[in-house]
Amino acid sequence: MMIKILSLYFLLLFSFNVLGMNEIDTKIFIDSNTLYDQGDYKSALSKYHELIDRYPKSGELYYNLANAYYKNGELGKSIFFYIKARKILPRHGDVKYNLEYARNQKIDKQENNKDLLDLFNIPFNEDELLILVTVFALFFWSIMIISLYRKNFIIISTRYIAIILLFLTGTLLTIHTFSKKEIGVITSPEASVFSTIGVDSIKLFTLHEGSEVVVVDKKDNWILVTLGENRKGWIPSDKIIN
Amino acid sequence: MKFYFLIYLLIFSNLCYAQIQVHLEVDSDTMSLNEVIGVNVKIVGARNTSTPIINTNGNFNIQHEGSSSQINIINGDTTISTSHQFQLSPIKPGVFTLGPASVDIDGKEYTSNTISITISNAANLPNKERNYYVEAFLDKKEAYLGEQVIYTFKLFNKVQLYNSTLEIPKFDSFISESLGSEKSVIKIINGVRWKETEIKTLLIPTRTGVFEIPPASINAKLIINQSFFGAETKPVRLISESIKIRIKELPSANKPSNFSGLIGEFTISASIEKNNIKRGESTTLTLEIAGIGDSQDFPEPVIKTNDFKIYNDKPTFNKAVQGNQIKSVKVFKKAIVPQKVGNITIPSIEITFFNPASGKYESKSTQAISINVLPSENGEEEFKLANFNNVTSEKKNINLLATDLMPIFYHPGVLEGNFTKKIKMSQLYVFNILTFILYLFLYYQKHIKNKLKIDIKKLRKNKAFGVFNRQFKNIKNQANFCSQASTLLREYLGDKLQLDGKSITTIDLDKIFSPSKISKQTHLELKNIFIKLDNFQFGGVTISDQEKDDLIVTLLKIVKKLEREL
Known part of the structure; x- marks a missing residue:
């Protein structure tokens, strides 16, 4: 009986819900790729955007979209979507290569924004970390149940390993969640950054297409951005994508 | 002797803390804008204090120069004091109050007196009649937005100045770029040897309008008396004039449509x-x-x-x-x-x-x-970004002729996503919670089981006397009284001691009851009653009514005693 209950439990646990892929979406995806190959980047872009609304967690879609933006001469938007793709596909070499390729085309010299996962070279995205934490938690509670009835060296050691794994992944996820920054990328060829949005506004510095900034605040049609090192100012929202 | 002297000093230094006074003193209460005066804060009654804070109300620049402590013993009276020296330089003309100075000693704040100081404009001597003077100027009085303007600061001195520190103003509304370090030249003017030191800064205006560049200043030390034992110096402060400049908009007339803002x-x-x-x-x-x-x-x-x-x-x-x-x-x-x-x-x-x-x-x-x-050699019409050399027996380096983006993803499967997207997080959360609940349930079950085990023993012990009493009443008039009384007593002991009562024998009593568990008297009485009951039960002795009544009384008495002692 116990074996039956456990079998059912694990069957339910590992029965993944396969996302249903619409045939229409598949056709749109194939069409947009064909348009891309034909050089009709504008049409490809609109189709990729249509799909992204329905598959917001597909890093490959963001990557294709970024490629189309790059080919369409929109460097800023391409860098922005490569960054999004990289967050979902942190181990994919093509995404990393294209992001660096696009970054090399921008005019402004700046340090690239790195989040925690990039900083420590952690090869997992946020979702993967979340799954790891949940799986380790499950593992931990299972070991705790076993240790109620059996206590030997292996069980006790496994319990400590489970605690360490859970703690490490949990800490990483917590730090990552709380240190997340909203990234913006300049989309217009030239964008001035002003000290304020009021009448006494003075032009602080100029950014060029592709420059990456951290979005701090938003007000009306203005966005407060920072480049670090006391470089902070307001930029019109039509000159930036975030 | 030295030890007693130190003790004496320490006692008196502590006593002196009780009479702490702070005095603010200045070298002069009148000064001109280009002068620097000394300020002394004397703290009587404390040694090695923290640096006092002097309230300048934003009218002076003040700089701490150092401190010294003194112990004076005059006719048996000990005075301890600490002096902090400052240099004071004015910012604007007028009459201003300096102080009070405040110092924190052992968590208590002590404050000084205040001093009124009159600041006059710098003496307007012709430059040539002075020993030293400064000048600051721009190479133009008006400039276009983005045009390069040169700011020059010059120090002229015919006497030697030491420890000079220059304070260049903040160039708000300009981007500033240093044009190198200072350059000095010696010039002979009317037979007098002048040293001219020059520092240049390039300014690029970022706003239009009329702007005033604040004065620059130099703090230095002038030797007023040189002797074998060293030099006596006097602090001096030299301030330049402020400079006005008008920054003009770029002309809007004939502005080309393709003008990108390039100026120069x-x-x-x-x-x-x-x-x-x-x-x-x-x-x-x-x-x-x-x-x-x-x-x-x-x-x-x-x-x-x-x-x-x-x-x-x-x-x-x-x-x-x-x-x-x-x-x-x-x-x-x-x-x-x-x-x-x-x-x-x-x-x-x-x-x-x-x-x-x-x-x-x-x-x-x-x-x-x-x-x-x-035309291309092979007549290909297709445009290629990268063309790789053919593989030959002699290996060649691959020459990358051009670079481009990595290709897009073509397989529609990418919409499905990878492993992470197939897992439903809610399912994982539910299983986590279920596992946690299962753990709690199993833990509780195990805990209750253990608790029950303990409780059954306790219950048996507590109810032993009641059970004995209830059953004893029923056996009083029965023929096999001795047999049943013996069983009841054994069961009572079994319940009390968590043992199998029926198997307890007279010999076991010595093993079961160590001297500490019950008193010797009770032990002896219990042993006697066991022997008596065994005799009546197995010895063929018939019990009389009188003996039965005595046995009942003794039994009840011993059980009550045991109840108290166990």
Whole structure:
């Protein structure tokens, strides 16, 4: 009986819900790729955007979209979507290569924004970390149940390993969640950054297409951005994508 | 002796803390704008205090110079004091209050007196009659937005100044760039040897309007008396005049539509790597914009043509200060890939800039460049970005002719996503919670089981007397009284001691009851009653009514005793 209950439990646990892929979406995806190959980047872009609304967690879609933006001469938007793709596909070499390729085309010299996962070279995205934490938690509670009835060296050691794994992944996820920054990328060829949005506004510095900034605040049609090192100012929202 | 002296000092130093006084003193209560005076804060009754804070109300600059402590013993009276020396320099003319000075000693704040100081304007002696003076000026009184302006600060001195520190003003509304370190020259004027020190800063206005650049100042020390034992110095402060400048908007008349904000005087040149190429090959066009001014923000020049494809490389930029001017060079490189065979022309590229020297917008252009495109060797019509050499027996390095993006994802499966997207997080959460609940349930079950085990023992012990009493009443008139009484007593003991009562024998009693568990008397009485009951039960002795009554009383008495003692 116990074996039956456990079998059912694990069957339910590992029965993944396969996302249903619409045939229409598949056709749109194939069409947009064909348009891309034909050089009709504008049409490809609109189709990729249509799909992204329905598959917001597909890093490959963001990557294709970024490629189309790059080919369409929109460097800023391409860098922005490569960054999004990289967050979902942190181990994919093509995404990393294209992001660096696009970054090399921008005019402004700046340090690239790195989040925690990039900083420590952690090869997992946020979702993967979340799954790891949940799986380790499950593992931990299972070991705790076993240790109620059996206590030997292996069980006790496994319990400590489970605690360490859970703690490490949990800490990483917590730090990552709380240190997340909203990234913006300049989309217009030239964008001035002003000290304020009021009448006494003075032009602080100029950014060029592709420059990456951290979005701090938003007000009306203005966005407060920072480049670090006391470089902070307001930029019109039509000159930036975030 | 020394020890007693130290003890004496310590006692008195502590006593002196009880009478702490703070005095604020200045060298002079009148001074001019270019003078520096000494300020002394004397703390009587404390040694080695923290640096006092003097309230200047924003009217003075103040600098801590050092401190010293003193212990004076005069006619048996000990006085301990600490002096902190400061240098005070005024900011503006007027009558201002200095102080109080405050100092924190053992968590208590002590404050001093205040002093009124009159500040007059700097003496207007002609420069030549002075021993030292400073000047600050701009190379122009008005300039266009973005035009380069040179700020010069000069120190003239015919006497030696030491430890000079220069305070250059903040150039708000300007981007400032140092034009190198100070330069000194010696000049003979009317037979007097003057030293002239000059520091230049390049300013680029970022706003229009009339601006005042605040004065610059130098703090230095002047030797007033040199002797064998050292030099006596006097602090001096030299302040320049503030300077006004008008920054004008760029003229709106005749402003070209392609003006990108470039200000200065520039030239543009274009060069091509190869004039004769095959279709499918690429050649590099280099555009160089160089001149006086900052061209960092100049955007990528756009070439509109369908004859070739253009791939922009990252531009390079260099800026340097030469001859009191900022000169910059920005180089754009473009990979040109012809789209057709024959003669194609890269059109002339024009840049427009505003030249502040002429006050006009000016343009400079490159020459058109002609490229002769030959058909490709294999006659391929397809355009290729990268062309790799064929593999031969002799291995060659792979020459990458061009670079491009990595290709897109074609497989529709990417919409499904990877492993992480297939897992439903809610399912994982539910299983986590279920596992946790299962753990709690099992833990609780195990815990209750253990608790029950303990409770059953306790219950048996507590109820032993009641059970005995209840059953004993029923057996009083029964024929096998002795047998049943013996069983009841044994069961009572069994319940009390968590043992199998029926198997307890007279011999076991010594083992069961150690001297500490029950008293010796009770032990003995219990043993006797066991023997008596065994005799009546197994010895063939018939129990009389009197003996039965006595046995009942003794039994009840012993059980009550046991109840108390166990």
